[in-house]
Amino acid sequence: MSSQLETAAQPQGLRRLAIDPLTRVEGHGKVTLLLDEQHHVQQVRLHIVEFRGFEKFIEGRPYWEVPVMVQRLCGICPVSHHLAASKALDHVVGAQPVTASAAAIRRLMHYGQVMQSHALHFFHLASPDLLFGFDSDLNRRNIVGVAQARPEVARQGVGLRKFGQEVIRATAGKRVHGTGSVPGGVNRHVSAEDRGMLKGGLAQMLDWAQGAVDLARDLHAQNPALYDRFGSVPSPMLSLVRGDGALELYDGVLRARDEDGAILFDGASDQGYLELIEEEVKPWSYMKFPFLRSLGPQRGWYRVGPLARLQNCSFVPSPRAEARRQEFVANFGAMPTHAPLAYHWARMVELLHCLEVIAGLLDDPAILGGERMAAGPRQRGGVGVIEAPRGTLIHHYEVGDDDLVTMCNLIVSTTHNNQAMNEAVRSVAREFISGQELTEGLLNHVEVAIRAYDPCLSCATHALGQMPLDVALVTADGEVVDRVTRDGDGRFVHAVAAPP
Numbered sequence: 001m002s003s004q005l006e007t008a009a010q011p012q013g014l015r016r017l018a019i020d021p022l023t024r025v026e027g028h029g030k031v032t033l034l035l036d037e038q039h040h041v042q043q044v045r046l047h048i049v050e051f052r053g054f055e056k057f058i059e060g061r062p063y064w065e066v067p068v069m070v071q072r073l074c075g076i077c078p079v080s081h082h083l084a085a086s087k088a089l090d091h092v093v094g095a096q097p098v099t100a101s102a103a104a105i106r107r108l109m110h111y112g113q114v115m116q117s118h119a120l121h122f123f124h125l126a127s128p129d130l131l132f133g134f135d136s137d138l139n140r141r142n143i144v145g146v147a148q149a150r151p152e153v154a155r156q157g158v159g160l161r162k163f164g165q166e167v168i169r170a171t172a173g174k175r176v177h178g179t180g181s182v183p184g185g186v187n188r189h190v191s192a193e194d195r196g197m198l199k200g201g202l203a204q205m206l207d208w209a210q211g212a213v214d215l216a217r218d219l220h221a222q223n224p225a226l227y228d229r230f231g232s233v234p235s236p237m238l239s240l241v242r243g244d245g246a247l248e249l250y251d252g253v254l255r256a257r258d259e260d261g262a263i264l265f266d267g268a269s270d271q272g273y274l275e276l277i278e279e280e281v282k283p284w285s286y287m288k289f290p291f292l293r294s295l296g297p298q299r300g301w302y303r304v305g306p307l308a309r310l311q312n313c314s315f316v317p318s319p320r321a322e323a324r325r326q327e328f329v330a331n332f333g334a335m336p337t338h339a340p341l342a343y344h345w346a347r348m349v350e351l352l353h354c355l356e357v358i359a360g361l362l363d364d365p366a367i368l369g370g371e372r373m374a375a376g377p378r379q380r381g382g383v384g385v386i387e388a389p390r391g392t393l394i395h396h397y398e399v400g401d402d403d404l405v406t407m408c409n410l411i412v413s414t415t416h417n418n419q420a421m422n423e424a425v426r427s428v429a430r431e432f433i434s435g436q437e438l439t440e441g442l443l444n445h446v447e448v449a450i451r452a453y454d455p456c457l458s459c460a461t462h463a464l465g466q467m468p469l470d471v472a473l474v475t476a477d478g479e480v481v482d483r484v485t486r487d488g489d490g491r492f493v494h495a496v497a498a499p500p
Contacts, residue, residue: 013036013037014034014035014036014042014043015034015035015036015037016032016033016034016035017032017033017034017035017438018030018031018032018033019031019032019033019443019446019447022447022450023447029046029047029450029455030046030047031044031045031046031047031425031446031447031450032044032045032047033429033433033446038435039433039434039435039436039437039438040434040435041426041429041430041433041434044422044425044426044429044430044446045285045422045425046285046418046421046422046425046450047285054070054072054073054408054410055408055409055410056408058070058397058405058408059404059405059406059407059408060404060405061404061405062403062404062405063089063092063183063397063399063403063404063405064089064182064183064403066085066089066397066405066408067081067082067083067085067086067089067181067182067183068082068177068179070082070084070085070395070410071177072177073410073412074456075176075177076117076120076456077113077117077388077389077390077456078176078177078178079109079110079112079113079168079172079178080110080113080386080388080389080393081388081393081395082172082178082180082181083106083109083110083181083250083384083386084384084385084386084388084393084394084395085384085395085397086106086181086182086183086384087251087382087384087385087386087395088381088382088383088384088395088396088397089183089184089382089384089397089399090183090184090382090384091271091379091381091382091383092183092378092379092380092381092382092397092399093183093184093375093376093378094374094375094376094377094378094379095183095184095185095373095374095375095376096374096376097374098184098185098373098374099185099370099371099372099373099374100366100370100371101185101186101189101366101367101369101370101371101372102184102185102186102371102372102373102374103366104361104364104366104367105171105180105186105188105189105190105366105367106171106181106186106250107250107357107361108167108170108171108190108358108361108362108367109167109168109171109172109180109181110249110250110386111167111249111250111354111357111358111361112163112164112165112166112167112168112171112354112358113164113167113168113389114164114249114350114351114354114387114388114389115160115163115164115167115209115351115354115355115358116160116161116162116163116164116165116167116168117164117389117390117454118306118347118348118350118351118354118389119157119160119161119164119212119351120157120161121347121389121454122157122212122216122344122347122348122351123143123146123153123154123156123157123158123160123161123212124143124157125451125454126344126451126452126454127143127146127153127157128140128141128142128143128145128146129141129444129448129451130219130344131146131149131150131153131219132145132149134441134444134445134448135439135440135441135442135444135445136441138440141444153215156208156211156212159204159205159208160205160208160209160212160351163198163201163205164354166194166197166198166201167198167358169194170190170191170194170195170197170198171186171188171190171367173188182373184373184374184375185371185372185373185374186372186373187372188372189367189368189369189370189372190367190368191368192368195362195367195368198358198362199362202355202358202359202362205355206320206352206355206356206359209348209351209352209355210320210324210352212348212351212352213324213345213348213349213351213352215348216344216345216347216348217327217328217331217345219344220331220341220342220344220345226341227339227341227342228332228337228339228342229339230339230340230341230428230448230449231339231340231341231423231424231425231427231428231449231452232337232338232339232340232424232427233338233420233423233424233427234259234260234338235259235301235302235303235338235419235420235423236256236257236258236259236264236292236295236300236301236302236303237256237257237302237303237304237307237308237311237312237336238254238255238256238292238302238303238304238308238312238391238392238416239254239255239304239308239309239312239313239387239391239392240252240253240254240255240270240385240386240387240392241253241254241255241266241312241313241314242317243267244314245313245314245315246313246314246315246316246317247309247310247313247315247316247317247325247350247353248313248387249309249350249354249386249387250386250387251386253266253267253268253269253270254267254268254269254270254273254276254385254392255267255268255312255313256276256292256302256312257311257312257336259336259338260335260336261311261334261335261336264292264294264295265294270383270384270385270394271382271383273383273385273394273396273411274396275293276292276293276294277290277291277292277293277394277411278290278291278293278297279291279411279415280297285418287414287415287418288411288415288418289301289418289419290302290411290415290416290418290419291419301418301419301420301423302416302420303338303391303416303417303420303453304390304391304392304413304416304417305343305389305390305391305413305417305453305454306343306346306347306349306350306391307337307338307340307342307343307346308391309346309350309387309391310325310328310329310346310349310350311329311336311337311346316349316353318352318353318356318357319356320352320353320356321349321350321352321353321356324349324352325349328342328345328346328349340424340449340452340453341448341452343452343453343454344452347454380398380399380400381396381397381398381399381407382396382397383395383396384396388412388413389413389454390412390413390414390417390453390454390455390456391413391414391416391417392411392413392416393411393412393413394409394410394411394412395408395409395410396408396409396410412456413456414453414455414456417453417455420453421449421450421453421455424449424450424452424453425446425449425450427449428445428446428448428449429445429446432445433445433446
């Protein structure tokens, strides 16, 4: 599938070009470029055109329904929402901490989720660009082309994702939209049969994961000048880390570094995220723009995800992945890299780490038996933060005395990366497109920059506060008979509009 290109004249004499829809990403979005008569880029914006509204229709639901409901935000990373909601609602039921069995099973579920999502993105969505070139034949630049040219790569990608999905099934009950995690713990143990099956496949998966790191590293080495500069815009970075600074995907404290790698804050509790992060709304996107309060909206936007995590942590707590992290960091020298294409290499190091963690958890007897639930003094709300495949994920709920949710705030990974993706798109457009005769291959460069972040656009679109909205009433013949618009600042305009 290729993007549809639209052009239109603008009142100021600029030509508008839209890449719509973005391809090989989860969800729906588009990019608009404004070009002058010499094809120089004057403006570039990433628009998220989906509207989901989860934060509003979660309100009024019993809190125990929430971990299952929020999974419908996404079919690729539902476990991340399932667990983040459960962690937040653990506070409501007073389960601090959860039992050893619940913690081990949830962690196993989560690391299976991260590895299967990383495998899906790298092998199925990103590899056609990386293996064949950004402006290669469009008919070849897809997973079918990869399967024909590099069948072993495609087969390993499918196998790695399948293994991760089996981990999810064994812990959550289903591969997609399972029900294993609940406020206060889990509702099932892992069966001995499932553990045996998973352990039997580990050696092959670890071998393939190490090969995936090698492939990502070698692709970078083939053209380091491109990989090091493509869409690179310096920014702070944010992630969870363990108390000792180790890479941590399930639980931990918040750490942020500035663009040069200096620590901005460390050891911050997830319950106090609102003291650290603020969100801004802009009228041309349904996705919000978070920033670090201490730096303000202009300097405080940041990036999350594998590239941030691998450079924000002090070390990876698994030997094979730590060796590969050190190789990754040494490649870029003393300063952090901000190049979006480095996400792919970092993502494969994390995939290897996930498999090492899974191997350890499968030997933990707590996943087979033990207390599954905990409870304590009831509270009115809580925050759950987890490192989803795409980056830091925040769920925040308030619950009334009647057990109904009164407030829901979600800041998903792709929302954290919103400004970073916009900056990358602008950088790529100005370097590779400005002043050139436009081709599909050149425009694909813009999409490559966005894909590097592995955005989940459907996760990231929801309403809190004054979000821009345009609602039209259209007859069966296509005539617009009424329209109401709400700008980002909350102003309403209600008018009968002529047909467009």
